[in-house]
Amino acid sequence: MxxxxxxxxxxxxxxGHLQRSSQKDxxxxxxAKLESIGFRIGQSLAERFTRDCSRFKxxxxxxxxxxxxxxxxxxxxxxxxxxxxxxxxxxxQDNRFRFLTHISSGKQYMEAAPKYLALPxxxxxxxxxxxxxxxxxxxxxxxxxxCKFQIQIQRG
Amino acid sequence: MxxxxxxxxxxxxxxGHLQRSSQKDxxxxxxAKLESIGFRIGQSLAERFTRDCSRFKxxxxxxxxxxxxxxxxxxxxxxxxxxxxxxxxxxxQDNRFRFLTHISSGKQYMEAAPKYLALPxxxxxxxxxxxxxxxxxxxxxxxxxxCKFQIQIQRG
Numbered sequence: 001m002x003x004x005x006x007x008x009x010x011x012x013x014x015x016g017h018l019q020r021s022s023q024k025d026x027x028x029x030x031x032a033k034l035e036s037i038g039f040r041i042g043q044s045l046a047e048r049f050t051r052d053c054s055r056f057k058x059x060x061x062x063x064x065x066x067x068x069x070x071x072x073x074x075x076x077x078x079x080x081x082x083x084x085x086x087x088x089x090x091x092x093q094d095n096r097f098r099f100l101t102h103i104s105s106g107k108q109y110m111e112a113a114p115k116y117l118a119l120p121x122x123x124x125x126x127x128x129x130x131x132x133x134x135x136x137x138x139x140x141x142x143x144x145x146x147c148k149f150q151i152q153i154q155r156g
Numbered sequence: 157m158x159x160x161x162x163x164x165x166x167x168x169x170x171x172g173h174l175q176r177s178s179q180k181d182x183x184x185x186x187x188a189k190l191e192s193i194g195f196r197i198g199q200s201l202a203e204r205f206t207r208d209c210s211r212f213k214x215x216x217x218x219x220x221x222x223x224x225x226x227x228x229x230x231x232x233x234x235x236x237x238x239x240x241x242x243x244x245x246x247x248x249q250d251n252r253f254r255f256l257t258h259i260s261s262g263k264q265y266m267e268a269a270p271k272y273l274a275l276p277x278x279x280x281x282x283x284x285x286x287x288x289x290x291x292x293x294x295x296x297x298x299x300x301x302x303c304k305f306q307i308q309i310q311r312g
Contacts, residue, residue, distance in 0.1 A: 005200075006163040006197075006230060007163050010167065010197060011166065017189065017193055037166075041169060044161075045162070
């Protein structure tokens, strides 16, 4: 009996519910709500996971934690590729993102992708905020179920 | 890193979100929404879990599945007590219900309990519906975090 399926099913239902309860012109609001739910979950998770860790030595070290431990716990795999321009932009690529593997990969379904990426974006932002890194997180899909999360650090 | 916490955190956020977005006089609607989200999750879970099982031999056997395997997967423990009047009413008692353990057990917080029980009630109803048993499920808390789920079978 797979455990992780519970989180996945509940996530799908939330997305469905928020979408049904919002009007067509309120799609942005629906995405924003999912993002903020994700933010709080990410915060709590990072708080719990790092309780017994030593402090991360720098920003890159924090990103590696997100790509490995955090991703593994939430999505049962690690991020496949991490890139940075060393100027505050990080790109995390997941070649088989769990929340997209159930959507048909036909091009016509691409527009369904953003609503399944909002909560995950929020979770990254929440986790990093909890670890002292303020950022903006966006997601981009070119070929399903691959997905890129772009993290733009906000310097105080 | 605890896996199960993900489902728990997401559930808490959903309850919080639905409550914030509904007016005071719409509490029933909020409960109904949580119940219907739970119903669909319960259906999917039962479908997956019983795929490779042999057919249950009767209603009681189906209930035992819910009390043991289903409960264990979702809440990491089994139901502590199962009773029936042999006339279509089953009472499942959980002495330490996972979604209530985070709420203070003071009497003044009792009114917060129903909204954390709506999705679980829906999940039971959904799982049983998928297994061919139509029912109404209600929950009752007398002393937190103990909780009783009453299942009333609806005969065709």
